[in-house]
Amino acid sequence: MIPWLDYASVAVFALTGALAASRAQLDIVGFMFLAGLTAVGGGTLRDLLLDRTVFWIADPTHLGIILVAATLTFFTAHLFESRLTALVWLDAAALAVAVAAGVAAARGSGQSVPVVLVMGVITGTVGGLTRDVVANEVPLLLKQGEIYATAALAGAGAALVAAALTDHPLAASAACIAVTFALRAGSLAFGWRLPVYRSRPPRA
Amino acid sequence: MIPWLDYASVAVFALTGALAASRAQLDIVGFMFLAGLTAVGGGTLRDLLLDRTVFWIADPTHLGIILVAATLTFFTAHLFESRLTALVWLDAAALAVAVAAGVAAARGSGQSVPVVLVMGVITGTVGGLTRDVVANEVPLLLKQGEIYATAALAGAGAALVAAALTDHPLAASAACIAVTFALRAGSLAFGWRLPVYRSRPPRA
């Protein structure tokens, strides 16, 4: 199950990185670079922290997926009506799948509950954060009033609850993907948000 | 001793990360994310480089400390007259403690003198640097004419001198904290600085 989650999150995150490259008007190798950075960033940090073999070194298929996603985007990105909208929604899907992959890997390593939650959030968010910092855009993670890290944390929590309730091997990942994507999509489509910090009370 | 240094630097750096989150007006999970990134960034890189088990995976108490610091700041940050001043001074305290923690860990791993110095500087500076890059503020480390990396390096050196002069187990850390904080505080309070590079001689 974990390899498929990693494949899916790599593919979708690679598309978002390539779309960011199209916004920066890079050449095709720049597309591959930014797609790769985004696609493997979170999972690579997860594997370094857990002292596992880095997933794309163990299985370079992931590099092939990035190559295809970057090339495809280079030649078809102009077909999207809004590349930013496409980027943001694909990013939501990739976030959901990557959180599930991070939780599964950490549970497979026998980590404690807080470490599993953190690995879910790291695997989900670090790739997109790196993409935004390198491409010099405001990180989606830090857009004021949007649900992003919250969705990742809630999804990781849902995976743990589902795993405690049932033994079905897909339950944890399915619950994680559903909760993470629903919260993030609700934020994008309906403006759901948590209260943000304000330095003074809002005017009456 | 090392666990206590790590606890202290995590707590104080977490406060600075949460204050940066308040300046970016994030929600409470954003506070936790930025607090966590700042609190464990330097020590995590140190442990990866030295091939030790990452300290907060070995002991998730650190994650609880971050949770408390972020929540506390979310509800009380408006009480500070200037959140930027609070951030900068807390950052000075965290820097001092984190350099000591980095030096202690590197000495415990039997590293050579130059590597011990570098580990002190990395553990002290990387968390705050990441906070500033992600929150899109000018890194404190690079503020022109301020003593920052210099304070970390001098503190790490002081730890080695103290360790050579006495066997008392607290001497190295105490010397490191005192020297690092004194230099950084002197720079903040009295404008102490090293000469900076100028591309041409100052006008007469």
Added chain:
Amino acid sequence: MIPWLDYASVAVFALTGALAASRAQLDIVGFMFLAGLTAVGGGTLRDLLLDRTVFWIADPTHLGIILVAATLTFFTAHLFESRLTALVWLDAAALAVAVAAGVAAARGSGQSVPVVLVMGVITGTVGGLTRDVVANEVPLLLKQGEIYATAALAGAGAALVAAALTDHPLAASAACIAVTFALRAGSLAFGWRLPVYRSRPPRA
């Protein structure tokens, strides 16, 4: 051979980091910090990913090289007519040597062809990318229409072709350095470039 490639790339990348520090008007410890970050960034990530002992921890000579390069630059940078031109050309040389070092290390670890290519690109580009992100300059890697990551990838490929054609131990590194530097220099001197992505066709 690998140690000499690492020494050379550390020395030249350290000069570029110190030149970036001169543009930000930092003090001498800031020069050392930015020089060090740039000089060891790529190789450190390579070693962490390949689970090797980090090269400058195994051999702190590298830290001495950084110290000398930063100090030298601090006192002589004003002699350059254009520090930006010097930075960009030294960066091209460092890129070429670092890609060769990355390819050699990955081949020495018995990695697959795609992983060797990626390690070459990572070792070559990550130090300079970090320098530019931290110093808040537009990353050379992302300058629109310039050949950068492309040169690194082509150089890594040339190393593999050379290694397949001959057993001479220097052939792969020589081919890699020549191809990488030639492409990057051609882009700088003659404006060579790959077609970049455009969201709409250029006007007639």
